Amino acid sequence: MAIIIFKEKFMVYHLIGAILIITGIILSSKKKMSKDLTPEQKHILFEEGTEQPGSSSLNYEKREGDYFCVGCGTKLFESNTKYESGSGWPSFFQALPNVFETKIDTLIGSPRTEYHCKKCGGHHGHIFDDGPEPTKKRYCNNGACLIFKPKD
Ligand SMILES: [Zn+2]
Numbered sequence: 001m002a003i004i005i006f007k008e009k010f011m012v013y014h015l016i017g018a019i020l021i022i023t024g025i026i027l028s029s030k031k032k033m034s035k036d037l038t039p040e041q042k043h044i045l046f047e048e049g050t051e052q053p054g055s056s057s058l059n060y061e062k063r064e065g066d067y068f069c070v071g072c073g074t075k076l077f078e079s080n081t082k083y084e085s086g087s088g089w090p091s092f093f094q095a096l097p098n099v100f101e102t103k104i105d106t107l108i109g110s111p112r113t114e115y116h117c118k119k120c121g122g123h124h125g126h127i128f129d130d131g132p133e134p135t136k137k138r139y140c141n142n143g144a145c146l147i148f149k150p151k152d
Pocket residue numbers: 069070071072073074117118119120121122
C-alpha cells in the first residue's frame with residue numbers, strides 16, 4: 001500500500017513537472033514571437049490596423065518565392081498568385097488552402113471580409129471580389145505582416 005501511494009505521488013509530481021515545462025515553453029515562444037514584431041506589425045496583426053498604401057517594399061517584389069506570416073511563420077502565399085492590383089498593397093488572387101479564417105468587419109461603415117492567420121490569429125488584410133481570373137478574388141495584404149523568401 002505504501003509503495004502504491006509513493007508511486008502515485010511520484011507520478012503526480014512528474015506530471016506536474018511536465019505540465020510546468022510545457023507551459024514554460026509555450027509562454028516563452030509566445031513572448032519571443034511578439035518581442036520580435038515592430039509596433040506597426042503588432043498594430044496590424046492584433047488591432048486590425050492597416051499600413052499606409054505604397055509603404056511596403058513587397059509591392060515591388062517580383063521574384064519567385066513564398067510569403068510567410070510574420071507572426072508565426074506559416075506559409076500563406078506563393079509568388080505565382082501575386083499580381084499588381086495598383087491598390088498600394090501587395091495583392092494575391094489566391095491564398096494557400098486552410099491558412100486563413102475570415103470574418104466580416106464594419107470598421108469603415110460598409111462590410112468587408114477581413115482575413116486572419118489561422119495559426120496565430122494575426123490580421124493580414126481584406127478580400128475583395130475585383131481580382132483577376134481564375135478566382136476573381138483580391139487578397140489585399142499588409143506587406144508589413146509578410147516575410148518573403150525568394151526561391152533559391
Ligand atoms: Zn500567423
